[in-house]
Amino acid sequence: MPEPPIPKPDILIRALEPGDIPELAEAWNQPNAYAGTLQLPYTSVDARQKRHAAHPGSTRLAAVIDGKVIGMIFLAREDNRRSHVGSIGMAVHDAYAGRGVGTALMAAVIDVADNWLQIKRLELSVYADNVRAIALYERFGFEREGLLRAYAWRNGAFVDAVTMARLRL
Secondary structure, X not given: OOOOOOOOOOOEEEEOOHHHHHHHHHHHOOXXXXXOOOOOOOOOHHHHHHHHXXXXXXXXXXXXXXXXXXXXXXXXXXXXXXXXXXXXXXXXXXXXOOOOHHHHHHHHHHHHHHHOOOOOEEEEEEEOOOHHHHHHHHHOOOEEEEEXXXXXXEOOXXXXXXXXXXXXX
């Protein structure tokens, strides 16, 4: 497995707190952030708080630059016979894209999965046209496993997604 990139030191990764939800809502409501995820535009802070509260067992990490929450990643462990599997999702504020935030978030969540939760398989889906995200995931050892045709409706058209996974050996 390739060595993952080293995150930049000016990016603080920490647990997401309930008080972070307003800044997180701002990040998720950016055009590229919601276009690259299954999130909808114009989602209220209240709706984000309810969604956060609905998944109490998941690991949620925030990326902070200069005291502002500008991104997050979540890791949800599956149940029962898939308890060795974790699903991840991530978004970064448009104004901070390309500054190493995704790298820092991925490094942190993989550390938690590998060293604290004993998760063997991490999986995700990503839009097939999100070349930057796919390249990031591949740098962390994720491999493409399949193509999901007409996976989601985005901006007036169906878009495909790629399923990817990383197996800890």
